[in-house]
Amino acid sequence: MEFNRKASLSHTVASNITDLIIGGQYQQGDKIPNEMELIKRLEVSRSTVREAIKTLVSQNILEIRRGSGTFVCDKPGIAEDPLGFRFISDKIGLALDLLEIRLVLEPHIAEKAAERAGDEEIRGIAAQCDVVEELILSGGSYEEEDVLFHTKIAQAAKNAVIPNLIPVINSTIFLLMRVTNTALRKETILTHRAIAEAIQARDGDGARNAMIEHILYNQRFVEKLKSDRETASCGTSVPVNNE
Amino acid sequence: MEFNRKASLSHTVASNITDLIIGGQYQQGDKIPNEMELIKRLEVSRSTVREAIKTLVSQNILEIRRGSGTFVCDKPGIAEDPLGFRFISDKIGLALDLLEIRLVLEPHIAEKAAERAGDEEIRGIAAQCDVVEELILSGGSYEEEDVLFHTKIAQAAKNAVIPNLIPVINSTIFLLMRVTNTALRKETILTHRAIAEAIQARDGDGARNAMIEHILYNQRFVEKLKSDRETASCGTSVPVNNE
Numbered sequence: 278m279e280f281n282r283k284a285s286l287s288h289t290v291a292s293n294i295t296d297l298i299i300g301g302q303y304q305q306g307d308k309i310p311n312e313m314e315l316i317k318r319l320e321v322s323r324s325t326v327r328e329a330i331k332t333l334v335s336q337n338i339l340e341i342r343r344g345s346g347t348f349v350c351d352k353p354g355i356a357e358d359p360l361g362f363r364f365i366s367d368k369i370g371l372a373l374d375l376l377e378i379r380l381v382l383e384p385h386i387a388e389k390a391a392e393r394a395g396d397e398e399i400r401g402i403a404a405q406c407d408v409v410e411e412l413i414l415s416g417g418s419y420e421e422e423d424v425l426f427h428t429k430i431a432q433a434a435k436n437a438v439i440p441n442l443i444p445v446i447n448s449t450i451f452l453l454m455r456v457t458n459t460a461l462r463k464e465t466i467l468t469h470r471a472i473a474e475a476i477q478a479r480d481g482d483g484a485r486n487a488m489i490e491h492i493l494y495n496q497r498f499v500e501k502l503k504s505d506r507e508t509a510s511c512g513t514s515v516p517v518n519n520e
Numbered sequence: 521m522e523f524n525r526k527a528s529l530s531h532t533v534a535s536n537i538t539d540l541i542i543g544g545q546y547q548q549g550d551k552i553p554n555e556m557e558l559i560k561r562l563e564v565s566r567s568t569v570r571e572a573i574k575t576l577v578s579q580n581i582l583e584i585r586r587g588s589g590t591f592v593c594d595k596p597g598i599a600e601d602p603l604g605f606r607f608i609s610d611k612i613g614l615a616l617d618l619l620e621i622r623l624v625l626e627p628h629i630a631e632k633a634a635e636r637a638g639d640e641e642i643r644g645i646a647a648q649c650d651v652v653e654e655l656i657l658s659g660g661s662y663e664e665e666d667v668l669f670h671t672k673i674a675q676a677a678k679n680a681v682i683p684n685l686i687p688v689i690n691s692t693i694f695l696l697m698r699v700t701n702t703a704l705r706k707e708t709i710l711t712h713r714a715i716a717e718a719i720q721a722r723d724g725d726g727a728r729n730a731m732i733e734h735i736l737y738n739q740r741f742v743e744k745l746k747s748d749r750e751t752a753s754c755g756t757s758v759p760v761n762n763e
Contacts (some may be wrong), residue, residue: 299609361596362681369679436617443602
């Protein structure tokens, strides 16, 4: 079950393509040359090129769009579950641990966003707040847009790492609990609005405090969920639909 | 350049093996059955099994140890650079952004470690503090053991996510600056000791403050580095050897 010479050559080709992306020759979302061009340019066989592309796809650096070609991913190098959360078996415990991290990180992020955001970013955060609110009011599923709201705030905080980290943490929490709870939905509208308005007013303390309130509410929600489970001890499935 | 049917079958086999690991049938560090056994058990071809194993290796779920077999990784599913830091081109900016996150997260972690650590963990943190100190005093390279010191504190904070996150952040900072600066080494000995002693004394505030001091010093070090670079504007290489 050892890798052969072709495998290590394809590894080199994959590294070369990665270096071109790091060097900026191909940017996020760019189409890379097709198979024939790569064979010619890199002077390797078709099977080596295919192997290299496959490796880069499995590492979330490239994506194949059927019928249109191979492209650099929007967030190159970030796997679907980069921190291996699926290997943590206690899912409610995982949600609480993620919320503990959010409670430490996100109030700081909100404060920095209030201080550092550009006008365009502030408009983007306000608009995203509207999108989430409309989805909640119409009874729709708002999880993805909610993560985007928090990601836009992270981007406005002008730290290159945080926008990569926040979606990883927040999407996982949503994966762990499909939230149809009415009280939680109402609270989300109120505290999201408070966060967006404080950022808009350049009020760092206000943004920090509104974010703390928002996350504390979520935390209490999951803690209640946990104690209900322990009382009922009725199995291990996690999704919540307690409207 | 489309995936063929074999590729999607190998994807299913890879998912099946991943599920066995998530379900606990194979644990971290365990040897998985050899190729022949997998072919028999899963009723697929040798090439499908090989393809599946290759995918899982590229996702850091399995590792092949030559001559002894295929094993579940110690941190399954966590890539070498899970958050795509190599695609961020401003390396000093990246170090500062990572230190900003550390300054938010790690004081909290140190405080929680002081509150939650078991006696065995406290002994482990103290011992690891000694290991780093001896390496620094002997002039050796201590980066890896330093990351382990912070990881042990993260483990003692009893949050399942943080021990996955801290090495990602801290290793990257060390990768960005090979630190041979004498003042920084001395300061590391002092503040590491203060952190370890506060945790040992179950002094949450003390641990928090010592960690803040430790990270602020690192932050100022990198900020000085940045301004020196900007003054000299002498190129883009990052390693530091200014003893």
